Amino acid sequence: MSRSPGRKQENHKISRELFVLTYGALVAQLCKDYEKDEDVNAYLDRMGYSIGIRLIDDFLARSAVKKCRSYSETADMIAQVAFKMYLGVTPSVSCSSAMGNEFSLILDKNPLVDFVEELPAERASLCYCNLLCGVIRGALEMVQLAAEVTFLQDRLKGDAVTEIGITFLRKPEDRKHKRN
Numbered sequence: 001m002s003r004s005p006g007r008k009q010e011n012h013k014i015s016r017e018l019f020v021l022t023y024g025a026l027v028a029q030l031c032k033d034y035e036k037d038e039d040v041n042a043y044l045d046r047m048g049y050s051i052g053i054r055l056i057d058d059f060l061a062r063s064a065v066k067k068c069r070s071y072s073e074t075a076d077m078i079a080q081v082a083f084k085m086y087l088g089v090t091p092s093v094s095c096s097s098a099m100g101n102e103f104s105l106i107l108d109k110n111p112l113v114d115f116v117e118e119l120p121a122e123r124a125s126l127c128y129c130n131l132l133c134g135v136i137r138g139a140l141e142m143v144q145l146a147a148e149v150t151f152l153q154d155r156l157k158g159d160a161v162t163e164i165g166i167t168f169l170r171k172p173e174d175r176k177h178k179r180n
Helices: 009-034 038-061 071-087 130-142 172-177
Strands: 092-095 102-107 147-153 163-166
Touching: 009 038, 038 071, 038 130, 071 092, 071 102, 071 147, 071 163, 130 147, 130 163
Parallel strands: none
Antiparallel strands: 092 102, 102 163, 147 163
């Protein structure tokens, strides 16, 4: 049997849609299980962190990237390679600090919210995609980069874009001298 030329892309799209729908069902179930949005947000972050510490091995093996020399290169790598590889989008990156340790990933399109209209009024403090923050934080920690990752803006909350803030917690030279 022969395959049609567009078959692989079609399967990828179906897999992404299935993932997005499954993720939506997970968040809906967590909202039923936990009364407070903060508890749901914390659970999504922990779950994402666990995914991130495992996903970094797959990322490094499949992407064959070189070691990043700066926080700027790391932020670009997350946006241009990792997001493209796993979510099919490429966020823009902006540096938001003079020290060069704070970056924003700005997503014009967030595939995790493809089937979400808006958050219910009673869930106004829910960070629906908080899983992404945990994934980024977990993956960075596995390559010895401590970071704080939070949502700064969210389209589901009425903002113009979705923005994820990454703050690296140590200076690059701190990593080099900590080995004993």
